[in-house]
Amino acid sequence: MKRFAVILLVVVAMVQLFMAKPGDAISCGQVESQISQCLTYLSQGGTPSQPCCNGVKNLSQSLQNTQDRQAACNCLKSAASRYSNLKPDAASQLPSKCGVTIGVPISATVDCSK
Numbered sequence: 001m002k003r004f005a006v007i008l009l010v011v012v013a014m015v016q017l018f019m020a021k022p023g024d025a026i027s028c029g030q031v032e033s034q035i036s037q038c039l040t041y042l043s044q045g046g047t048p049s050q051p052c053c054n055g056v057k058n059l060s061q062s063l064q065n066t067q068d069r070q071a072a073c074n075c076l077k078s079a080a081s082r083y084s085n086l087k088p089d090a091a092s093q094l095p096s097k098c099g100v101t102i103g104v105p106i107s108a109t110v111d112c113s114k
Helices: 001-017 029-042 050-062 066-082 088-097
Strands: none
Touching: 029 050, 029 066, 029 088, 050 088
């Protein structure tokens, strides 16, 4: 069932990716597609997989301005609240464990306006 949810999430993200217009902030589909490979790490901890870190690095590179970072923050906050089994420590440590700074905390309680 988890595998189906991840596949569905990736398909939705790809559709939204192609619908994005230049100048628009990053979409939740784009954000979620980049971190979809991280669900195992986020729920179990340990070490993130290489595909997970690749997604985090791609996400980091796509956050070009404040509008993108705030949009990604809201998307990550929303996604984090949908999964009750996510470990808050794993989520907050994900970027550093992948060797990047995304400028956006991964948390269900973050204030994305700051």
